[in-house]
Amino acid sequence: MSVAVIVGTDKGAAVLRSDEARRRWDVDALQLPGWRVTASTRDQQGRFYVAVASEVYGAAVVVSDDLEHWRQLDNPPRYWPDDRGNAGHHRLIRGSDFAGVYADQQRRYLDQIWKLHAAGDRLYAGVSEAGLFRSDDRGETWQPVLGLNEHPSRPTWVPGAGGLGLHSILTDAERPERIWVGISAAGVFRTDDGGGTWERKNDGVASDTIEAGDLGWESMPAGVTTIEAFCAHGLTHDPRHAEVIYRQDHHGMYLTRDGGDHWELVESGLPVVELAGGKRCVFGFAVALDPRTETVLSIPLAGDNFRYPVGGELKVYRTHVGDESWEATSEGLPAVCFSNILRGAISVDHLDPCGAYFGTTGGDIFASNDVGQTWSALPARLPRVLSVNAFAL
Numbered sequence: 070m071s072v073a074v075i076v077g078t079d080k081g082a083a084v085l086r087s088d089e090a091r092r093r094w095d096v097d098a099l100q101l102p103g104w105r106v107t108a109s110t111r112d113q114q115g116r117f118y119v120a121v122a123s124e125v126y127g128a129a130v131v132v133s134d135d136l137e138h139w140r141q142l143d144n145p146p147r148y149w150p151d152d153r154g155n156a157g158h159h160r161l162i163r164g165s166d167f168a169g170v171y172a173d174q175q176r177r178y179l180d181q182i183w184k185l186h187a188a189g190d191r192l193y194a195g196v197s198e199a200g201l202f203r204s205d206d207r208g209e210t211w212q213p214v215l216g217l218n219e220h221p222s223r224p225t226w227v228p229g230a231g232g233l234g235l236h237s238i239l240t241d242a243e244r245p246e247r248i249w250v251g252i253s254a255a256g257v258f259r260t261d262d263g264g265g266t267w268e269r270k271n272d273g274v275a276s277d278t279i280e281a282g283d284l285g286w287e288s289m290p291a292g293v294t295t296i297e298a299f300c301a302h303g304l305t306h307d308p309r310h311a312e313v314i315y316r317q318d319h320h321g322m323y324l325t326r327d328g329g330d331h332w333e334l335v336e337s338g339l340p341v342v343e344l345a346g347g348k349r350c351v352f353g354f355a356v357a358l359d360p361r362t363e364t365v366l367s368i369p370l371a372g373d374n375f376r377y378p379v380g381g382e383l384k385v386y387r388t389h390v391g392d393e394s395w396e397a398t399s400e401g402l403p404a405v406c407f408s409n410i411l412r413g414a415i416s417v418d419h420l421d422p423c424g425a426y427f428g429t430t431g432g433d434i435f436a437s438n439d440v441g442q443t444w445s446a447l448p449a450r451l452p453r454v455l456s457v458n459a460f461a462l
Contacts, residue, residue, distance in 0.1 A: 077106030229253030256299030270329030428454030
């Protein structure tokens with residue numbers, strides 16, 4: 070077998086290829102130049118899907134069967150034309166909207182597709198402004214998942230610092246109708262009926278309480294005086310044992326063993342830092358899980374006001390499902406690093422032994438062929454890395 074890693078950056082994509090040993094790599098860069106490449110996935114027929122975005126043209130999806138020739142799909146996910154959207158989200162993204170696309174606060178025009186996820190014959194897209202779409206025809210058309218997109222709690226969803234984004238999608242291999250999504254900063258939602266109805270799943274997770282009057286939103290529901298915001302940063306699990314989910318949150322690392330009904334902190338061995346508001350917890354974005362060995366990988370950061378590795382030393386922390394503590398690994402990683410590692414910038418390839426990969430906002434790519442025990446820098450210095458997705462071919 071061989072491996073391909075699609076690295077999405079601010080200025081295009083790089084495709085890295087290696088054989089099963091994963092010791093030498095070929096780098097094909099820069100593909101899709103001029104686009105921000107925010108996510109990618111592969112369906113069970115072998116087609117690759119890449120989410121791209123532009124400050125002029127908005128968000129789109131391109132596809133390839135060989136990672137060399139690309140075709141832009143004609144009908145990417147879109148909201149209804151008269152959908153007004155979230156005022157807080159539009160204030161955040163308007164600073165980079167020099168073309169004025171979002172001037173009328175229309176939710177229809179997506180500024181980003183945060184996540185692409187393939188499950189069986191179906192594709193899912195998590196977007197910004199936060200919402201979920203699905204496609205049953207290999208991305209040619211997309212339908213909104215209205216049970217979530219029009220959720221009764223939606224008027225109280227508060228954007229995170231990067232906007233109101235649906236960035237994580239998990240599915241259950243045994244129960245395809247069960248889906249989890251992570252939204253900044255509305256938290257985790259789960260459906261048990263294929264998307265018709267959704268429940269918030271944040272029991273046990275620390276939150277921020279926001280005075281509704283401080284937001285200045287005209288659309289705030291009558292009688293709502295405070296909002297409880299849950300900022301999920303990343304989710305990971307084994308789809309075959311879907312009830313066990315790790316959740317890197319703004320306020321710590323959490324674990325659920327019952328599909329999100331209850332969450333518990335699992336921070337033993339991880340570096341606890343102080344956030345801007347004074348709370349002490351584990352902070353970070355990137356988290357991934359290798360189903361074969363049940364190894365979980367995390368890259369903690371120095372806090373929400375710094376967003377670089379703790380102490381400026383890049384370390385990857387590992388645990389196994391069922392273990393009570395985490396251990397740091399740093400062999401092959403730089404001792405000095407002040408770049409961020411974003412939520413979408415980590416991936417595993419599912420081979421045996423498992424390969425793990427992550428990228429930094431400084432443009433470095435690191436790879437491991439032993440489930441994160443040792444690392445090496447790949448031969449590329451890229452633009453700011455937004456997404457990393459590895460595929461066994």
